[in-house]
Amino acid sequence: MTSATAKLTSKDFQSDQDIRWCPGCGDYSILANVQRVMPELGVPRENFVFVSGIGCSSRFPYYMNTYGMHTIHGRAPAFATGIKASRPELSVWVVTGDGDGLSIGGNHLLHTIRRNIDIQILLFNNRVYGLTKGQYSPTSRLGMRTKSTPDGAIDHPIDPIAFALGAGATFVARTVDVNAPHLQEMLHRAHAHRGTAFIEILQNCPVYNDDEWIELEDRKKRVEASLVLQDGEPLVWGAEDQRRGIRIGDGIPSVVSVGADDPVGKGVAIHHERYETPAYSFALASLQRPEFPLPIGVFRAVEKPSYERSLAQQVTDAVSERGEGDLAALLHSGDTWTVDK
Amino acid sequence: MSSKPKESIERVAIRFCGDSGDGMQLTGTKFTESTALAGNDLSTLPDFPAEIRAPAGTLAGVSGFQIHFSSADIRTPADHPDVLVAFNPAALRANVDDVRSGGMVIVNSDAFNKKSLLRAGYSEDPLPAIRDRFRTLEIPVTSLNREAVKGLGISSREGDRSKNFFALGLMFWLYNRPMEPTLRWLAGRFKGDVLEANTRVLKAGYAFGETTEVFPSSFVVNRAKIQPGTYRNITGNTALAWGVVAAATQMKRPVFLGAYPITPASDVLHEVARYRHFGIKTFQAEDEIAAISSTIGASFAGHLAITTTSGPGMVLKQEALGLAVMTELPLVVVNIQRAGPSTGMPTKIEQTDLLMAFYGRNGESPVPVVAAATPGDCFYTVLEAFRIAVTYMTPVIMLSDSYLASSAEPWPIPEIESLRRTDVEFRTEVEGFAPYLRDPETLARPWAIPGTPGLEHRLGGLSKQDQTGNVAYDPVNNERMVELRAEKIARIANDIPPVEVFGPERGDLLLVGWGGTQGAITSAVEEAQQDGRSVSSIHLRHLNPFPGNLGEVLGNFEKILVPELNTGQLTSLLRAEFLVPAQVMSKVQGQPFLIEEIRGRIEAMTDKKKSSKKKDRK
Numbered sequence: 001m002t003s004a005t006a007k008l009t010s011k012d013f014q015s016d017q018d019i020r021w022c023p024g025c026g027d028y029s030i031l032a033n034v035q036r037v038m039p040e041l042g043v044p045r046e047n048f049v050f051v052s053g054i055g056c057s058s059r060f061p062y063y064m065n066t067y068g069m070h071t072i073h074g075r076a077p078a079f080a081t082g083i084k085a086s087r088p089e090l091s092v093w094v095v096t097g098d099g100d101g102l103s104i105g106g107n108h109l110l111h112t113i114r115r116n117i118d119i120q121i122l123l124f125n126n127r128v129y130g131l132t133k134g135q136y137s138p139t140s141r142l143g144m145r146t147k148s149t150p151d152g153a154i155d156h157p158i159d160p161i162a163f164a165l166g167a168g169a170t171f172v173a174r175t176v177d178v179n180a181p182h183l184q185e186m187l188h189r190a191h192a193h194r195g196t197a198f199i200e201i202l203q204n205c206p207v208y209n210d211d212e213w214i215e216l217e218d219r220k221k222r223v224e225a226s227l228v229l230q231d232g233e234p235l236v237w238g239a240e241d242q243r244r245g246i247r248i249g250d251g252i253p254s255v256v257s258v259g260a261d262d263p264v265g266k267g268v269a270i271h272h273e274r275y276e277t278p279a280y281s282f283a284l285a286s287l288q289r290p291e292f293p294l295p296i297g298v299f300r301a302v303e304k305p306s307y308e309r310s311l312a313q314q315v316t317d318a319v320s321e322r323g324e325g326d327l328a329a330l331l332h333s334g335d336t337w338t339v340d341k
Numbered sequence: 342m343s344s345k346p347k348e349s350i351e352r353v354a355i356r357f358c359g360d361s362g363d364g365m366q367l368t369g370t371k372f373t374e375s376t377a378l379a380g381n382d383l384s385t386l387p388d389f390p391a392e393i394r395a396p397a398g399t400l401a402g403v404s405g406f407q408i409h410f411s412s413a414d415i416r417t418p419a420d421h422p423d424v425l426v427a428f429n430p431a432a433l434r435a436n437v438d439d440v441r442s443g444g445m446v447i448v449n450s451d452a453f454n455k456k457s458l459l460r461a462g463y464s465e466d467p468l469p470a471i472r473d474r475f476r477t478l479e480i481p482v483t484s485l486n487r488e489a490v491k492g493l494g495i496s497s498r499e500g501d502r503s504k505n506f507f508a509l510g511l512m513f514w515l516y517n518r519p520m521e522p523t524l525r526w527l528a529g530r531f532k533g534d535v536l537e538a539n540t541r542v543l544k545a546g547y548a549f550g551e552t553t554e555v556f557p558s559s560f561v562v563n564r565a566k567i568q569p570g571t572y573r574n575i576t577g578n579t580a581l582a583w584g585v586v587a588a589a590t591q592m593k594r595p596v597f598l599g600a601y602p603i604t605p606a607s608d609v610l611h612e613v614a615r616y617r618h619f620g621i622k623t624f625q626a627e628d629e630i631a632a633i634s635s636t637i638g639a640s641f642a643g644h645l646a647i648t649t650t651s652g653p654g655m656v657l658k659q660e661a662l663g664l665a666v667m668t669e670l671p672l673v674v675v676n677i678q679r680a681g682p683s684t685g686m687p688t689k690i691e692q693t694d695l696l697m698a699f700y701g702r703n704g705e706s707p708v709p710v711v712a713a714a715t716p717g718d719c720f721y722t723v724l725e726a727f728r729i730a731v732t733y734m735t736p737v738i739m740l741s742d743s744y745l746a747s748s749a750e751p752w753p754i755p756e757i758e759s760l761r762r763t764d765v766e767f768r769t770e771v772e773g774f775a776p777y778l779r780d781p782e783t784l785a786r787p788w789a790i791p792g793t794p795g796l797e798h799r800l801g802g803l804s805k806q807d808q809t810g811n812v813a814y815d816p817v818n819n820e821r822m823v824e825l826r827a828e829k830i831a832r833i834a835n836d837i838p839p840v841e842v843f844g845p846e847r848g849d850l851l852l853v854g855w856g857g858t859q860g861a862i863t864s865a866v867e868e869a870q871q872d873g874r875s876v877s878s879i880h881l882r883h884l885n886p887f888p889g890n891l892g893e894v895l896g897n898f899e900k901i902l903v904p905e906l907n908t909g910q911l912t913s914l915l916r917a918e919f920l921v922p923a924q925v926m927s928k929v930q931g932q933p934f935l936i937e938e939i940r941g942r943i944e945a946m947t948d949k950k951k952s953s954k955k956k957d958r959k
């Protein structure tokens with residue numbers, strides 16, 4: 001198989017379908033990066049399955065020359081669960097959005113993450129409904145004015161990272177649509193993880209919510225606006241001469257100025273992906289603009305048994321304990337009686 | 342051996358009833374096992390309260406189990422029990438009006454105290470009036486039971502729990518049933534003093550029958566003349582679960598069953614979950630939608646996929662089912678119907694989801710529909726549903742109901758070789774592949790599963806271009822695809838057996854039934870035929886599409902009556918499809934049809950032909 005996969009390029013993952021996203025949509029960049037990474041994963045192309053629900057992001061599988069399913073609104077994680085649970089050898093990727101994944105599909109996202117089935121979930125967060133033409137979403141900022149909220153949104157948004165952590169996610173990461181190297185690194189990490197890998201991808205919708213993430217996308221601004229998480233490194237960000245750091249005391253984060261000093265000496269927290277407790281990751285997830293930089297990178301990566309492997313193990317154990325199923329023996333089990341001629 | 346005389350009878354129906362904590366279902370099941378081993382034909386019907394633990398002694402907490410057994414052919418648990426065994430006043434009150442007039446009523450007289458009479462809503466002792474209507478036996482079961490367990494190291498509460506076995510022992514004696522199967526079961530289940538208590542009590546009940554003055558004789562129901570073969574007792578839900586296992590072995594593909602707990606379908610999930618060694622994977626999903634969605638995913642991945650539910654869950658599955666129609670993936674969706682609308686009466690029977698099976702989805706969305714007729718038939722019907730699903734690449738709805746689910750009948754165990762095998766073929770040939778190219782005969786599209794090199798393709802719910810399956814909004818193409826999907830389902834009619842008429846091929850009245858009402862309809866028709874009436878019946882397993890000869894059969898009768906446990910759903914379909922004046926016989930009381938109800942309707946619609954004697958028919 002390796003020889004066959006070695007020859008693949010990103011072109012092999014492009015389908016013949018015309019892409020129908022609006023010009024300038026962040027989805028283009030995400031698609032290109034996913035197609036870049038796929039050939040590098042050592043998986044035969046025929047073993048990839050892309051599954052989506054409904055929404056702009058959910059068109060994604062049509063553009064991937066792999067197996068794919070464009071399903072119904074919000075339910076992609078459930079379809080993916082059936083695919084992965086029945087065929088653990090497949091590499092299953094869910095593409096969803098903030099409306100599809102966190103509104104109508106919140107329940108499935110929660111339970112899929114909780115089961116830790118070994119799939120990758122890419123949640124494109126543009127903080128708006130695109131396909132239905134511009135209503136506010138569960139991640140929209142309080143007060144956001146849209147067609148359905150002419151006086152401003154009055155419900156409190158949910159943070160996708162905190163949601164995933166709350167569901168017991170074993171792998172949680174955040175990245176940005178146009179940050180190609182970082183996005184690619186996160187895709188590699190997600191694929192390598194054994195269990196549900198959840199990535200929030202900040203994505204620009206130029207039509208209904210333009211520049212929502214401009215601070216994270218713009219090369220200059222992001223130095224000040226984002227904190228790049230690196231395992232074992234202190235939580236520092238900012239330009240070389242005015243570095244600042246995050247201190248976490250009693251679970252509450254605060255900003256300390258570091259400058260040229262040693263961050264550890266200043267009490268800046270060291271990033272660890274593998275804390276058993278999610279408390280630290282929750283503290284990181286609470287870092288929001290504009291008070292704090294927005295962290296990008298891997299928030300949490302821990303090992304837990306995955307659903308499909310445990311299920312397959314139960315089948316293997318049942319066969320070794322009881323032998324392969326025998327239908328005649330089953331039908332004759334328990335009390336039977338024979339009527340003679 | 343009993344020294345009292347034995348009286349031979351053809352058939353009898355007994356109903357055990359008591360508080361839901363009194364162990365009535367267990368009593369009934371154990372009596373059924375012994376009756377099956379005694380070689381009688383039988384039919385049983387449990388009746389559970391909807392509440393898990395209703396207050397003790399109240400009407401809401403009454404649980405019952407009816408068994409009908411005979412030395413001749415029987416098809417239903419009987420309209421009216423001949424014998425009622427009531428453990429408390431509430432059970433008596435809830436059931437006594439069903440008893441055949443002049444039948445026997447056995448009560449636990451210890452339970453008839455002021456407090457429990459009040460709890461049952463009796464303002465005065467009902468027994469004097471009962472004595473006038475029935476042969477009434479008042480037996481102090483609680484005290485006799487305490488007597489039997491005296492001296493054992495168990496609490497009085499534990500001791501009282503075995504009193505159902507006293508009644509069971511007594512009924513074993515009264516109807517000359519073997520005690521051994523129950524004794525064996527007890528020995529495998531309990532140890533020490535609890536085993537000893539139950540064993541003693543069972544035997545004490547038996548001995549009580551033998552020695553007491555109140556029973557001058559016991560009864561014998563001879564073996565029924567049934568087809569030779571090996572039999573077992575089976576409920577519809579067990580048969581259904583085993584049919585799922587059989588699908589795995591007969592189609593040589595692993596099964597994936599996704600389900601969410603719901604009454605009365607959960608037992609199928611429980612049962613199938615025990616058979617992992619058949620390579621079966623079960624998945625308890627977070628909700629009904631995830632249950633069907635996961636199975637569609639498993640189907641895409643090449644598994645035999647099935648999801649099981651009941652009415653309220655079926656409603657939730659319809660959107661995903663529409664996707665399975667659009668993506669043309671094989672899938673079996675089982676709806677074990679219960680009384681609605683909404684939550685309705687979860688443990689009671691109705692056949693009110695037929696039109697939902699036909700029309701419950703948005704758009705033109707045809708799905709084959711099959712229905713099981715008897716508990717044992719659930720086994721074959723689910724196999725048939727899988728056969729249609731994989732042969733035609735389509736989701737299939739199988740309808741069962743809460744009556745079939747929990748009632749039991751003796752079931753001739755099939756020879757494995759006699760079971761139909763359906764080959765499952767996956768597309769592997771790359772040359773000329775397109776996801777929506779069709780088999781010229783069945784119109785099925787290829788099943789190309791992930792992992793097959795060169796066949797990478799995308800499926801989805803958006804309108805499809807013919808053959809390529811690419812997203813397409815072309816109006817003419819859309820209409821063509823609607824027609825193709827409909828035509829594919831319609832062609833299944835060429836591949837199912839013609840409907841068989843029970844009775845003469847033409848005549849005055851034809852009864853048309855479907856689902857779990859077969860026993861009552863056939864019994865009523867048979868009685869009316871013996872009465873010299875011109876009446877026949879048919880029972881539909883395939884509802885969509887209908888069997889090819891159905892129109893012709895309907896045309897051979899002057900009147901058509903459709904007994905169904907809804908307000909006329911099949912009736913509407915028949916009228917619409919065949920333009921025949923079908924009349925509905927409707928019942929929506931959460932109870933099955935009584936034979937006498939159907940017979941009454943037949944009598945009102947036909948004449949008793951004096952000339953036609955039993956012997957000159959046929």
Ligand code: SF4
Pocket residue numbers: 020021022024025026027056126130131204205206207208
């Ligand atoms: S509406 Fe927004 S998210 Fe949707 S395709 Fe257009 S730009 Fe992208």
